[in-house]
Amino acid sequence: MIKKLFILILLIVVSLNGFSQKAIGNFNMNWPPDKMFIRIFKYERELEVWVSDSVEFRLYKKYNICMLSGGFGPKRKQGDLQVPEGFYYINHFNPFSKYHLSLGINYPNQSDRILSPYKNLGGLIYIHGECVSIGCVAVRNEIIDEIYSLAKRVSGKIQVHIFPINYRYLKSLRYLDDSISLKPELLEFEKNLFEGYMYFQENERLPEITFLENGFCNFK
Numbered sequence: 001m002i003k004k005l006f007i008l009i010l011l012i013v014v015s016l017n018g019f020s021q022k023a024i025g026n027f028n029m030n031w032p033p034d035k036m037f038i039r040i041f042k043y044e045r046e047l048e049v050w051v052s053d054s055v056e057f058r059l060y061k062k063y064n065i066c067m068l069s070g071g072f073g074p075k076r077k078q079g080d081l082q083v084p085e086g087f088y089y090i091n092h093f094n095p096f097s098k099y100h101l102s103l104g105i106n107y108p109n110q111s112d113r114i115l116s117p118y119k120n121l122g123g124l125i126y127i128h129g130e131c132v133s134i135g136c137v138a139v140r141n142e143i144i145d146e147i148y149s150l151a152k153r154v155s156g157k158i159q160v161h162i163f164p165i166n167y168r169y170l171k172s173l174r175y176l177d178d179s180i181s182l183k184p185e186l187l188e189f190e191k192n193l194f195e196g197y198m199y200f201q202e203n204e205r206l207p208e209i210t211f212l213e214n215g216f217c218n219f220k
Helices: 002-017 110-115 141-153 170-182 184-203
Strands: 035-041 046-052 058-064 086-094 102-105 125-128 159-163 209-211 217-219
Touching (some): 046 141, 058 141, 086 110, 086 141, 102 141, 110 209, 125 141
Antiparallel strands (some): 035 046, 046 058, 086 102, 102 125
16 A cells, blocks of 8 residues: 555656656756766666756756666675665766776665665666676666766766666556566665655756765755
8 A cells, every 4th residue: 555655646746746847958958067967767777967067957968877786676796786775976087997987876875774684785786888787777888988987077976876766657656566566675765765766756866965964865
């Protein structure tokens, strides 16, 4: 019942919000932009790059993820091959990666450390090239060339938000519904991810994220 109510709320939000966003590249902006934001949707294998020269962000480009290991749910331990879910940032640039180029993600974050029952959570999660993955997000080499080059030119922290699905699609919501049926213990965690997603979707700006003692996030 709780699971179905959650999905019903998502469907209502989808219908009311419309998820309108300005056309890709259809904006005036100084270049290179001051800020960059990466948003990843695991189920659809989509990666979005957003840019800004003020507070509000605009969608710059969408890319296909060519390889992504694991499935629904967050990464909780070393060797589970899961791509994380949650709110991260780029913490490492590796121009000498054996996967062409790579951008490191600060997994595990504070939420992962609180919510994981394991001592060894793993690490070394990257966005990289070469289309292979054992827990990372892999794209074609020409795509990581473009993303890496832009990331090097912007100032400030580059946030990376990773979601199980793109909530715009009915097929994806059904997948989320089925997945939570199999892992009901993740319901509250997934609701918290959706809250963060909606904050950005409604405001076109990044939230200030505070990690709470229970491992969930507050957005303002």
